[in-house]
Amino acid sequence: MSPLDDLKTAIKSRLGELDCVIGWEQGYDQLHATPLFIRSEADLDRLVIGPLAVHNLATYLPGLRGKKVGIIVKGCDSRSVIQLLNENLITRDDLVVFGLCCSGVVSHRKIRAALPVDPGFVEAVDLSTDTLSITASGQTTILHMADIAADKCQICQYPNALIADVLVGSPQESKVLTTLACQEEFEAKSEAEKFAFWQETMSRCIRCYACRNACPMCVCRDFCISTSRDPLWLGQENTPGENMMFQLIHVSHLTGRCTECGECERACPVDIPLLLLRRYMNKQVQDVFEHRAGTALEQTPPLLTFKVEEEGIKERGW
Amino acid sequence: MNMNPYLPEMATIVETIQETHNIKTFRVVLNNEERMKNFTFRPGQVGQLSVFGVGESTFVINSSPTRMEYLQFSVMRVGEVTSKLHQLQPGDHIGVRAPLGNSFPIEALQGKNIVFIGGGIGMAPLRTLFVYMLDNRTSYKNITLLYGARSPADLTYKAELPEWISRKDVQTVLTIDNPAEGWEHQVGLIPNVLLDIAPKPKDTFAITCGPPIMIKFTLQALKKLGFEDENIITTLEKRMKCGVGICGRCNIGTKYVCLDGPVFTYAQLKELPSEL
Amino acid sequence: MKYITKKNLLRLTEELSSVYRVLAPVAQGGTVTFRRFHPGMTLDMHSRMAAVSAKMATLPQTESLLLVQRVEENKKPELTETLPQGKTLVMGARPCDARGKLLLDPVFITEKIRDQHFIHRRENSIFITLACDQPETTCFCHSVGSGPADTAGSDILLTLVGEGYVAQAISDQGQEIVTHSFFEDAQDRGQQAQAKHGHALELMGQAHDYSSAPAKILERFDDMDFWEVQSAKCISCGACTYMCPTCYCFNITDNDLGLTSQRIRTWDNCMSHTFTLEASGHNPRPTKAHRLKNRVGHKFSYYPDLYGGIMACCGCGRCIKQCPTGVDIRQIVNAAQEYAQ
Numbered sequence: 010m011s012p013l014d015d016l017k018t019a020i021k022s023r024l025g026e027l028d029c030v031i032g033w034e035q036g037y038d039q040l041h042a043t044p045l046f047i048r049s050e051a052d053l054d055r056l057v058i059g060p061l062a063v064h065n066l067a068t069y070l071p072g073l074r075g076k077k078v079g080i081i082v083k084g085c086d087s088r089s090v091i092q093l094l095n096e097n098l099i100t101r102d103d104l105v106v107f108g109l110c111c112s113g114v115v116s117h118r119k120i121r122a123a124l125p126v127d128p129g130f131v132e133a134v135d136l137s138t139d140t141l142s143i144t145a146s147g148q149t150t151i152l153h154m155a156d157i158a159a160d161k162c163q164i165c166q167y168p169n170a171l172i173a174d175v176l177v178g179s180p181q182e183s184k185v186l187t188t189l190a191c192q193e194e195f196e197a198k199s200e201a202e203k204f205a206f207w208q209e210t211m212s213r214c215i216r217c218y219a220c221r222n223a224c225p226m227c228v229c230r231d232f233c234i235s236t237s238r239d240p241l242w243l244g245q246e247n248t249p250g251e252n253m254m255f256q257l258i259h260v261s262h263l264t265g266r267c268t269e270c271g272e273c274e275r276a277c278p279v280d281i282p283l284l285l286l287r288r289y290m291n292k293q294v295q296d297v298f299e300h301r302a303g304t305a306l307e308q309t310p311p312l313l314t315f316k317v318e319e320e321g322i323k324e325r326g327w
Numbered sequence: 328m329n330m331n332p333y334l335p336e337m338a339t340i341v342e343t344i345q346e347t348h349n350i351k352t353f354r355v356v357l358n359n360e361e362r363m364k365n366f367t368f369r370p371g372q373v374g375q376l377s378v379f380g381v382g383e384s385t386f387v388i389n390s391s392p393t394r395m396e397y398l399q400f401s402v403m404r405v406g407e408v409t410s411k412l413h414q415l416q417p418g419d420h421i422g423v424r425a426p427l428g429n430s431f432p433i434e435a436l437q438g439k440n441i442v443f444i445g446g447g448i449g450m451a452p453l454r455t456l457f458v459y460m461l462d463n464r465t466s467y468k469n470i471t472l473l474y475g476a477r478s479p480a481d482l483t484y485k486a487e488l489p490e491w492i493s494r495k496d497v498q499t500v501l502t503i504d505n506p507a508e509g510w511e512h513q514v515g516l517i518p519n520v521l522l523d524i525a526p527k528p529k530d531t532f533a534i535t536c537g538p539p540i541m542i543k544f545t546l547q548a549l550k551k552l553g554f555e556d557e558n559i560i561t562t563l564e565k566r567m568k569c570g571v572g573i574c575g576r577c578n579i580g581t582k583y584v585c586l587d588g589p590v591f592t593y594a595q596l597k598e599l600p601s602e603l
Numbered sequence: 604m605k606y607i608t609k610k611n612l613l614r615l616t617e618e619l620s621s622v623y624r625v626l627a628p629v630a631q632g633g634t635v636t637f638r639r640f641h642p643g644m645t646l647d648m649h650s651r652m653a654a655v656s657a658k659m660a661t662l663p664q665t666e667s668l669l670l671v672q673r674v675e676e677n678k679k680p681e682l683t684e685t686l687p688q689g690k691t692l693v694m695g696a697r698p699c700d701a702r703g704k705l706l707l708d709p710v711f712i713t714e715k716i717r718d719q720h721f722i723h724r725r726e727n728s729i730f731i732t733l734a735c736d737q738p739e740t741t742c743f744c745h746s747v748g749s750g751p752a753d754t755a756g757s758d759i760l761l762t763l764v765g766e767g768y769v770a771q772a773i774s775d776q777g778q779e780i781v782t783h784s785f786f787e788d789a790q791d792r793g794q795q796a797q798a799k800h801g802h803a804l805e806l807m808g809q810a811h812d813y814s815s816a817p818a819k820i821l822e823r824f825d826d827m828d829f830w831e832v833q834s835a836k837c838i839s840c841g842a843c844t845y846m847c848p849t850c851y852c853f854n855i856t857d858n859d860l861g862l863t864s865q866r867i868r869t870w871d872n873c874m875s876h877t878f879t880l881e882a883s884g885h886n887p888r889p890t891k892a893h894r895l896k897n898r899v900g901h902k903f904s905y906y907p908d909l910y911g912g913i914m915a916c917c918g919c920g921r922c923i924k925q926c927p928t929g930v931d932i933r934q935i936v937n938a939a940q941e942y943a944q
Contacts, residue, residue, distance in 0.1 A: 029835075036929040038740040043929030044836040064928060068838060072891075118633050127651040129739030129924075130806075146737065213636055215655055215664065215845040217872070222840035223927045230839070231876035238382070238407045238856070245856045245869040247664040276927030278842045279654050280634040331719045333668045333855070333866070334684055358679075379671040379680050380864035382857045384882075406882030420679050539885070566881045568855045571716045574871070575852030576879050578897075579887075580821070581905045586715075600824040602887050602897075 012178040016081065016107060017053055019175040023079060023105050024050065030079030030107070031069055033062040039134035040120070040143065044069070047079075059136060060154065063114045065089055065270040067225040070099045077103050083111040084181075085161060087170040088268035088303030089225035094172075095308050096266070098228055108170025110178035113154065113162035115141065118280060120157050124150050160189050160284065161271045171304065195285050211249035211256070213279045220283055221259060223276035226266045226302075234258065260286045265294045265310035268303040297321035332571045335377045335422025336362060341397055342417055346483040349404045350448055351413050354390075354397040355423060367426075368392055370433060370456040371562060371590045374425025375570045376400060376412065384408040385567045385585065387452040388425060393462035398425065401451040401483060427570045429590050431456050431534070431560065440469040442526045444545055446517050446537025447476050450483050452562045452589070453536055457491075464496055471526055475502040475517040475541075479510055500524060518544035521552075528553040534560045539603065546593060556594035563589045563603070579603070604789035604796070608767035611785040616694050617642040619780075623692035623729065626660055628653045640694065648695040648733055649763070654925060656848035657693045657700040661724045662707065662870070664845075668720065668855065669866035676862070685865075687720055690727040699742075699919035701730045701756030702749045703848020706917065709910045710851060720868070729776055732757035733768075734800060738807045741920030743933060745804060746811040749917055752800035762796035769796035811933070813903060813914055819939045820904040829942070830892040833899075833935045836928045839891040841872030843922035843930070849902070849915050852878075873898050895935070903936050 010018075020030050029046045034055040036043035042061045047053055058081065066080050067089035082090055087108060093099045121128060126146045133149075135142040142151045168181035198206065218235065221227045234242045235255050242258065243251055259273075267287050274283045294300050298311035298321055318324070342354040353376075357363040368388055375383045384406070390399035404413045415421065433456075441460065445453040453472075460467050472491060476482045482501070491499045502513035502520045513520050517537070526533070533549050535542060542561060549559050565577035565584040572586030580600040582588065591599075607615065619625055625640040630647035634654050640646075667685040693700070704725075711721035735742075735751035744750055754760050758777035761768035769789045772778040789796075823829050844850040854871035857864050871878060874894050880886045888894045906915035916932070923931045 037923055037931055041929060043931075046832070046835040069836075121651075122633060127739075129651060129741075130737055131740055210632060213632070213634070215841075215870075217841035217845040218875075219838070219840040219842040219927045222838040236875065236877045239410075241859075244858050244867075245665070245854055246858060246867055247869065272927075276838075276840070276842070278634075278846055278925040278927075279636055280632050282632070330717060331684055331686075332716050333718075333720075333868075335669075335682070337679070337682065377866075379866075380857050380859035383855065409882065419677075422682070564881070565887065566879050568853070568871075572713075573710055573716065573718060573851075573853075574855070575873060575901070576871075578901075578905065580824075580900070581908050600821065600900075602824075602893070 012109070013056070013058055015177040016058065016109075016175075017056060019107060019177065020047065020053060020056075020079060021050060024053070026077060027079045027105060028073075028076040030081070030105075031066045032056045032081040033058065033064065033066075038131040040128055040131045041117070058109060060113060060115045060141070060158075061136070063117070063159070063275060065225055065272045067093060067270075068223055068272060070104070070225070071228050074099060075103070077105075079105040079107060081107045081109065082170050082173070083109050083114070084165065084167040084169050084171065085111075085268065085270050087172050088167060089270055090303070091172050091306055092226060092266060092268050092303035092310075094306060095303070096310070096313070106170065106173045106175075108173025108176040110169045110176065110180045111165075112168065112181050113158045113165065115154070115157050116159040116275075119159075120152065123152050123157060159271060159275075160191065161269060164189055167304065172306070189288070191282075192285065192288050196289065207253050208249050210281055211252040214247070214249075214252035214281060215279060216247055216252060216255065217278065219276040219278060220256075220273035220281075223272040224259075224263070225270065225272065226263055226268065227259070256283065256286060260290050263287065264290055265298065265300055265312050266302050267291055333424075333569070335375070335383075335424045338398075338421055338423040340415055340417050340419050340421060343415070344486070346401060346485065347481050350401055350483050351404070352389075352399060352401045352483070353412070353415075354399050355421065356397050357423065358420075363395075366395065366398070369426070369430035370459045371428070371430035371452060372426035373428045373570075373585070373589060374398065374400065374423055375427065375567075376402075376408070377422030377424070378408055378411045378415070379422060381411045382408045383422070383424070383568075383570075384412075385427075385570060387455065387562070387589070389451040389454045391455055391458035391462060393459055398423070401448065403448045424570060428585055428588060431590055433459070436532055437466045439467065440526070440531035441467055441471070442531060442533045443470075443472045443474070444517060444521060444533060444535040444537070445472070445474045446541040446545075447481060448483065449535075449537030449541070450474055451536075453534060454484060456534065461494075461497070468530070470497040471524065472497060472499045473502070473517060473521055473524060474499070475504070475520065477504050479503055479507050516544070517541055518548040521545060521548045525552060528555065528558065532558045532560060536562050556597060557592055559593035561591060561593065561596070563591060604793035605770040605772070605781045605786040606764070606767055606789040606792055607761075607770055607786050612761075612768060613646055615780075615783060615785045616640060616646060619692055619694075623690045625692045625694055626657060627694040637693070646695060652697055652739065652919070652921070654921070655846050656703060656919065656921060657696045657730070658703060658848050658850075660691045660693045660728050660730075661704050661721060662851055662853075663724075664870045666720060666868045667865055668868050670863065671866070672863045674862070687723045687727075690729070691724065692729045692731065694731050696730045696732045696757070697735060697919065698732055698749060698751060698753035698755075698757065698760075699744050699917040700848050701732050702744070702753055703756075703917040703919070704730070705756040706849045706906075706913070706915055707851050729758045729780075730756060731759045731761060731777075731780075734760055734762040734796070735803055736763060736799060737803050739920060739924065741924040742807065742918060743811065743920060744918035745807045746813060747914045747916050747918040751803035751807070762799055764792045764795045764799070769793055771796075811937070813936065813940075814912070815940050816914070816936050817904040817907045817912075819942065820900050820936070823939050823942060824896070824900070827892060829938070830896045833938060834892040834895040834930075837874070837891050837895055837930045838928055839874045839876070839894060840927065841874055843926055843932075844872045844874060844898070845870055846921040846925055848917050848919055848921075873901070895930075899932060899935050899939075902932070
């Protein structure tokens with residue numbers, strides 16, 4: 010049986026006790042998946058998994074608190090589930106986790122860049138283990154999965170769900186690579202270059218807050234300081250400065266909590282590379298606190314606790 | 328009137344009255360004397376008050392068009408703009424965009440019995456019509472005012488209540504939720520007191536405003552008393568920004584409370600989607 | 604019919620940019636958005652439909668309504684109306700952008716209310732539109748009364764033929780522009796353009812009939828189970844509304860700058876919790892299900908009921924294509940239309 014069949018069997022056996030199970034189905038074309046809320050066995054027929062199932066479904070969990078919910082998670086998504094549990098934002102007893110062993114998901118942005126024509130008019134998509142064949146506007150192109158994998162997959166250390174009531178598929182190896190060229194390239198820029206980069210990039214931002222609402226850890230949502238008038242942190246004016254200010258607040262609030270699932274960047278309708286900020290912050294957290302959010306149950310995010318003497322922070326004897 | 332619907336007129340606060348611990352009444356005069364002299368509105372219409380640098384909020388003009396020395400607004404301190412408004416003193420300047428919205432159907436009410444049922448700050452929109460009717464007393468038959476608040480301290484327009492009570496040509500009934508020392512009027516929830524007074528529905532319009540829960544039970548009481556949906560009038564509140572039916576947040580289906588309202592009959596409300 | 608080469612269109616755009624604030628599609632960082640065009644830039648007309656519509660030409664994301672100045676604290680403030688200045692030209696809009704613009708007219712210009720800011724921008728903007736060669740899988744303009752070569756709202760309609768464009772002047776202003784020496788006679792390329800239009804429409808397949816949508820959506824109004832299912836995957840962000848050519852809801856806020864303050868109008872988003880949140884804490888649309896109901900209802904029920912049956916949607920599909928979770932407004936409206944008790 011394929012992992013998908015195993016998964017369907019596992020879900021079928023638990024569906025009766027759950028309000029819904031969150032998975033994926035095909036979206037508006039063959040190249041895109043979309044979240045699926047499985048409420049009946051009939052819905053289960055539409056379930057898909059694989060490299061096109063990009064969404065981190067853990068984002069829905071805080072909003073479903075109080076309901077019995079099943080969720081399908083990739084390795085990276087499972088970190089968000091763990092982090093939400095660690096912060097007591099969801100309840101373990103109300104949750105059934107169907108874990109996947111994931112060999113990576115695609116970046117639709119990379120697919121777009123790699124195709125000779127815009128994939129707006131997709132006619133056919135064919136998936137094999139290592140390739141993705143796309144026919145768009147009458148042209149067929151074969152892309153190698155390695156070239157179009159999401160950045161996070163290229164350095165993935167947790168391909169297999171870290172928390173799971175049911176784990177399907179055969180466990181995958183972590184990647185050897187741990188840093189991304191695009192990140193290093195960006196960080197090597199001078200302050201002035203970085204400033205110019207954000208100035209330019211943030212002028213594209215439309216402040217739609219897709220980054221915020223797609224983030225599984227951004228749980229203030231309806232009561233976000235971005236729309237608070239009292240205190241007033243951010244004006245509604247759409248300027249690169251205000252837009253960047255929001256991102257910096259977002260990153261700060263995710264310090265030690267961000268599981269680097271990449272939903273913020275994936276959700277951005279104008280392709281702002283928001284992970285440049287997240288990865289940088291996460292690196293700091295790892296260097297100073299040796300902490301990686303959502304990798305173990307019972308962790309406390311470093312900024313949600315304190316030690317009199319932090320080993321990683323030299324407060325004396327400089 | 329200025330063509331730019333977003334441009335407020337400068338106005339000066341001439342008097343403030345602390346009505347309750349969190350309700351303050353502002354008497355306001357437009358700075359442009361000519362405009363003030365020619366300013367007209369109908370009872371029930373609202374205005375947007377601006378505290379510059381803070382924002383704008385919507386309030387009913389609760390003075391009567393029969394008394395145009397000033398425009399009066401009563402403001403409950405609940406949010407950003409209202410908090411700043413409460414800090415203002417006579418002599419301070421605010422912006423006014425008024426009149427906005429529809430109004431009470433004063434022509435249709437002529438020759439009818441009128442029952443006002445107001446709860447808390449909900450007395451504000453009723454006051455404009457009540458005073459208007461007092462000033463045109465002969466045009467209306469019996470007028471009853473049932474006004475309730477949580478406690479005596481929560482009653483607004485206290486300065487005017489003795490006059491309203493003493494008038495022989497209107498029946499004024501005050502009520503509070505729980506007994507209080509020195510209170511000589513009714514005690515009980517508004518809908519219950521309404522059932523006790525039991526106004527006759529024939530040729531009578533009921534005009535009500537107050538908190539949603541009070542409205543809900545008042546409507547039930549009015550129905551029990553036999554009032555037709557067409558003869559029950561209420562005014563609605565929504566978050567508003569533009570005040571002119573464009574910005575898209577105060578709609579109930581196709582109706583914009585700021586433009587098509589705030590005054591609706593119960594019959595009209597029943598036609599609308601239920602999204603209050 | 605006129606014809607202009609790609610090279611000359613760029614030169615024309617450069618020339619026009621000295622008279623107009625030109626907004627043109629610019630590819631940058633993997634996406635295409637309308638940006639202020641300056642000579643020396645290139646036009647990215649064909650890579651893909653701009654992520655955000657050209658709505659900002661007539662309804663910018665941030666617009667100053669009022670400037671308030673005081674000489675001293677406690678002194679009487681002076682108000683200055685800040686009406687827009689200058690003219691805007693959109694180069695490379697799509698027919699859906701141009702049609703979207705028209706759908707805002709009855710809202711901002713009524714018998715009672717005339718929105719001066721909108722009217723100024725509306726009267727001082729020119730749309731040079733590019734007919735679509737082929738639809739995207741998310742396009743449904745032909746189902747809402749438009750099409751890949753719809754001329755409504757455009758001043759000139761361009762159609763790519765060979766290494767240039769057939770230019771069809773729609774308005775007087777468009778007519779004036781095509782008299783420029785950069786334009787030559789289209790000759791038989793006019794027929795080629797026509798054929799392309801026909802082909803693009805054919806690729807879109809059968810149009811969907813939305814005429815029952817207004818009533819059917821209202822029928823479902825109180826059925827919150829329906830809206831909860833429809834909105835389950837929505838994350839209640841504002842991507843759909845901000846990219847939409849026809850979403851016009853706005854906020855008005857004051858920016859306090861000490862002795863001066865500015866009142867600004869900014870795009871707002873009906874999917875946000877704060878959109879209808881009242882100061883008392885009461886919210887008539889407390890959940891994403893309520894809010895999505897209003898968004899879909901506004902476009903496919905309230906607006907058509909108010910304005911002669913026309914949907915407040917130009918079928919551009921941006922809300923579907925760029926929704927972080929793939930919420931498909933077509934499916935939601937279909938579900939309401941086909942709902943069986």
